Amino acid sequence: MRFTSGRPSSDRGHDIARAMWPDVTQKDWNDWQWQFVNRVSSIKTLGILLGLSADRLSAYEGLVSTYKYAVTPYYLSLINWPDPHDPIKKQCLPDLRETTFRLPGSDEDPLAEERHSPVPGLIHRYPDRALVVLTNMCAMYCRHCNRKRNWKNQGERTLGRAALNRIIAYIKNTPVIREVIISGGDPLLVSLGFLDEILWGISAIPHIDAIRIGTRIPVVMPMRITDELCRLLSRRRPIWLNTHFNHPAEITDAAISACDKILKAGIPISNHTVLLKGVNDSAHTILSLCRALQRHMIRPYYLFHCDAVTGTDHFRTGIQKGIEIMNVLQGNLGGLAVPDYVVDLPSGGGKARVMPSQLVSIDDNMAVFKTFEGGDIHYLAPNGADSR
Numbered sequence: 001m002r003f004t005s006g007r008p009s010s011d012r013g014h015d016i017a018r019a020m021w022p023d024v025t026q027k028d029w030n031d032w033q034w035q036f037v038n039r040v041s042s043i044k045t046l047g048i049l050l051g052l053s054a055d056r057l058s059a060y061e062g063l064v065s066t067y068k069y070a071v072t073p074y075y076l077s078l079i080n081w082p083d084p085h086d087p088i089k090k091q092c093l094p095d096l097r098e099t100t101f102r103l104p105g106s107d108e109d110p111l112a113e114e115r116h117s118p119v120p121g122l123i124h125r126y127p128d129r130a131l132v133v134l135t136n137m138c139a140m141y142c143r144h145c146n147r148k149r150n151w152k153n154q155g156e157r158t159l160g161r162a163a164l165n166r167i168i169a170y171i172k173n174t175p176v177i178r179e180v181i182i183s184g185g186d187p188l189l190v191s192l193g194f195l196d197e198i199l200w201g202i203s204a205i206p207h208i209d210a211i212r213i214g215t216r217i218p219v220v221m222p223m224r225i226t227d228e229l230c231r232l233l234s235r236r237r238p239i240w241l242n243t244h245f246n247h248p249a250e251i252t253d254a255a256i257s258a259c260d261k262i263l264k265a266g267i268p269i270s271n272h273t274v275l276l277k278g279v280n281d282s283a284h285t286i287l288s289l290c291r292a293l294q295r296h297m298i299r300p301y302y303l304f305h306c307d308a309v310t311g312t313d314h315f316r317t318g319i320q321k322g323i324e325i326m327n328v329l330q331g332n333l334g335g336l337a338v339p340d341y342v343v344d345l346p347s348g349g350g351k352a353r354v355m356p357s358q359l360v361s362i363d364d365n366m367a368v369f370k371t372f373e374g375g376d377i378h379y380l381a382p383n384g385a386d387s388r
Helices: 011-020 032-037 043-050 054-066 087-092 161-172 192-203 227-235 253-264 283-295 319-329
Strands: 122-126 129-133 179-183 210-214 239-243 269-275 299-305 340-345 350-353 359-362 366-370 376-380
Touching (some): 129 161, 161 192, 192 210, 269 283, 283 299
Parallel strands (some): 239 269, 269 299
């Protein structure tokens, strides 16, 4: 059979999918529940996929016992296996460097989310917004996850109703909060009934202006974006959805179809990209990604510098690399397609924009700017002190 819901990077992606699931029908392949149940997560399968010897398999057993892995058949089928540097494979399959490679300053919770958690399951770091960690469950466990601590040596779990009630009570009693982000894990994996209950409970609070949902489902398991889910989201607007494309190879027909359903339900989509060494740390890759996202009405929102999270250090680039990329984007992309490059500061310091400045110098009467082509422009800008 031919898997038409995705667009694998190579025919071998299809061949491996056919070998692993020889009896799957097209209907099953397009069923998100089949995709979820058939996630690849065993050490034996990992050994086959990576061609591991017995000695190396033992080392990977230790890694997987610390940081579990799971990959949907759909996302696995996107891997271009002949490419040893394939960006899809690097994001979804475990790497021994997760437990053996460390850079100075890395921490399990560098953003101090737990310290800014007034009640379990809620992070309140900025005055006017709060984040609900609804679940630690994901369709795929991204190897660069900044909440890796939430699935380290733990089973998949979702907030209970009592915990949810405490969260809603805290938000009600904190009128400075005007926006709530629902995240995880992936909040679109909970039942539709429970998701609707959460959205209703938060949207009914008078001082809440907007709800934001953070999800990677359109990228890793787009079949989950059903008509029923979109109708639910539409009923609970204003909702904003942030998803997480990191590489142009993830922008498949299936992913775009899922995003189109969300957009047609009246839910705007923005994208978070994480700058990852060996995955997308080139101006060409980010430029191609941003252009593709804009073409499909998904706004590039943030280019995140990879957080200093224990277990992800091998993905971290220098900040200068992000600035170099942003310098290329400026002038080669319209403003709607240029993300903000941000560093999430340690100890709960919040997001800091790291944007290359085109302002060379300024005094009371003159500013000098660098153009996107590299030239200097003198801009006469008197301060108006003598206008009276």
